Amino acid sequence: MARIPLKFPRLFYLIKSMNGQYELILDKLRKFCAYRDRSHEEVRSKLLGMKIYGHPLESIISTLIQEDFLNEERYALQFTSGKFRMNGWGWIKIKNHLKSKGVSEYNIRKAHQSLDESEYKDTLKTILNKKRNQIGGQNKSQITHKLIQYSRQKGFEYELIKEILDEWETM
Numbered sequence: 001m002a003r004i005p006l007k008f009p010r011l012f013y014l015i016k017s018m019n020g021q022y023e024l025i026l027d028k029l030r031k032f033c034a035y036r037d038r039s040h041e042e043v044r045s046k047l048l049g050m051k052i053y054g055h056p057l058e059s060i061i062s063t064l065i066q067e068d069f070l071n072e073e074r075y076a077l078q079f080t081s082g083k084f085r086m087n088g089w090g091w092i093k094i095k096n097h098l099k100s101k102g103v104s105e106y107n108i109r110k111a112h113q114s115l116d117e118s119e120y121k122d123t124l125k126t127i128l129n130k131k132r133n134q135i136g137g138q139n140k141s142q143i144t145h146k147l148i149q150y151s152r153q154k155g156f157e158y159e160l161i162k163e164i165l166d167e168w169e170t171m
Contacts, residue, residue, distance in 0.1 A: 025050065026060055033069040037078050041102035043070060073107045080111040084120070088127055091115065093155020124156050125164055 025047075032038065032046060040061065047057045064070040076098055083089040083097070091112060098108050131150050135143050144165060151161045 022056070022060075025052065026063060029060060029064060030067070030069050033064060037075040038070065039075050039101040039103055040070065040072055072103055073110060075101075076103050076107040076111040077114050080114060084115060084123070088123060088154060090124070090151070090155030090157065091120070092157060096155075121160065121164070124151060124160060127151060127154060127156075128161070128164060 029043060029046065033043065043061060043064065044057065047060060052060070061070065079098060079101075080094050083094050095108055095112070098111065103111075128147050128151060131147055132143065135146055138146075147165065148158070148161055152158065
């Protein structure tokens with residue numbers, strides 16, 4: 001058994017009460033978190049699925065945070081970056097998914113600040129242009145409606161969509 005640091009005397013009792021399973025579970029969760037960044041809620045759900053409750057659950061999460069396997073800010077930033085760049089999601093959709101994962105408002109705001117405004121607008125223009133080419137020969141109001149509907153579904157803000165469509169009108 002690994003040597004227990006003196007600053008965690010309660011951990012010793014946890015390890016004993018779990019019949020030596022504590023280190024095994026902790027190691028499994030380290031691998032789970034190392035594979036990709038996870039939210040606290042994902043780890044909590046994993047532990048609950050393993051039938052670990054109460055103080056042992058909180059202790060494992062605390063240990064993962066201290067060892068930097070679990071970092072909510074890093075998770076929010078990487079989730080935002082990945083969903084924006086790889087999936088073409090807008091901020092509204094990203095924010096709703098982060099909220100559903102239990103990410104704090106502070107980390108959601110930090111993630112929002114990490115998005116580059118010009119890159120965000122250029123991505124929306126690319127998405128709208130690609131969709132406009134797919135829609136083809138319909139009247140102008142139907143095309144506009146479908147573009148707005150599609151980009152709202154992707155999570156982009158109505159005002160920004162309207163701004164870009166209005167720019168195209170003047171061209």
